[in-house]
Amino acid sequence: MRGSSGWNGRRGRLKPFYDRVVELLEEGKTFVVAHLVEAQGSTPQQPGAKLLVHPEGETEFTLGGGALEAHVAREALRPEVRNSIRRYALGELGMYCGGSVKVLYEPLGSKGAKALAFYRRVRELSDGERLVLIHVVSEGSGPPASAQILLRGNGRVQSVLGEGLPSGLLEAISEEALSILAPASRKRKGKRTALKEYPLGETSAWAFFEFVQGLPRLLIFGAGHVGAKLVELAAATGLFQIEVVDERAEPLEGLQSLNLVPRTHQADQGYGDLPLLPDERS
Numbered sequence: 001m002r003g004s005s006g007w008n009g010r011r012g013r014l015k016p017f018y019d020r021v022v023e024l025l026e027e028g029k030t031f032v033v034a035h036l037v038e039a040q041g042s043t044p045q046q047p048g049a050k051l052l053v054h055p056e057g058e059t060e061f062t063l064g065g066g067a068l069e070a071h072v073a074r075e076a077l078r079p080e081v082r083n084s085i086r087r088y089a090l091g092e093l094g095m096y097c098g099g100s101v102k103v104l105y106e107p108l109g110s111k112g113a114k115a116l117a118f119y120r121r122v123r124e125l126s127d128g129e130r131l132v133l134i135h136v137v138s139e140g141s142g143p144p145a146s147a148q149i150l151l152r153g154n155g156r157v158q159s160v161l162g163e164g165l166p167s168g169l170l171e172a173i174s175e176e177a178l179s180i181l182a183p184a185s186r187k188r189k190g191k192r193t194a195l196k197e198y199p200l201g202e203t204s205a206w207a208f209f210e211f212v213q214g215l216p217r218l219l220i221f222g223a224g225h226v227g228a229k230l231v232e233l234a235a236a237t238g239l240f241q242i243e244v245v246d247e248r249a250e251p252l253e254g255l256q257s258l259n260l261v262p263r264t265h266q267a268d269q270g271y272g273d274l275p276l277l278p279d280e281r282s
Helices: 015-026 066-075 112-126 168-180 225-237 247-257
Strands: 031-040 048-052 059-062 084-089 100-108 131-139 143-151 155-161 191-201 203-212 217-221 242-247 264-265
Touching: 015 048, 015 112, 031 066, 031 191, 031 264, 048 066, 066 084, 066 100, 066 264, 084 131, 084 203, 100 131, 100 203, 112 131, 112 155, 131 168, 143 168, 155 168, 155 264, 168 191, 168 203, 191 242, 217 225, 225 242, 225 247, 242 247
Parallel strands: 217 242, 242 264
Antiparallel strands: 031 048, 031 100, 048 059, 084 100, 131 143, 131 203, 143 155, 191 203
């Protein structure tokens, strides 16, 4: 079992978890992701924690351990709970926390190349900008339906995994995400996640929102031996999107060959033509 809840650092970064998801999808593996989507009272983890469950019952990441995690790992192997949300009272599981949680079960691997393309896009964008990753499940008289939606911080729908979303639901979910992301919004209040129900006649859909802030942007001026060491140190933390500026092409090419710097900028001799300016993440 691997540690970590799936979140990395104070900015609520999801990249380590989805790095692993992409790795498994590239290997053609089938697995279930159990998302903790709601917590009330005393619980071992907060919403956003995740457990990755393999077909043989092995797990990666954590929902906090104990009886809850063991129960969820067993439940994830049952086909009837997949693409659904289940509520668990921790006292009924023999835990003294006394709270309750809701868990969303998302099967992956069976969606094949489409799932791989979707989560590669999540991984690609999660370093550099605000994103909203939304998991949707619709439960009714028929088989449960599910979809994943990736929105950029500007509200643009970047990618959708899954089919059969009811008419208007995608628009309603996108509008909700934008209202929460708006600078003047009080809905979010620093939360990394949100859970909302959408009535659909005799059925209903639930949307679990995960807000990905993106990494802080570290600008390093100078690609010489000091700058190169700074790049190595910053890259080792995994906490920054690193960009290096220098007027010399050769040291920039040297850094690119190390695969540590996603972006480099060659400036003129006086650094007067910089194509970048510090922003709120710098």
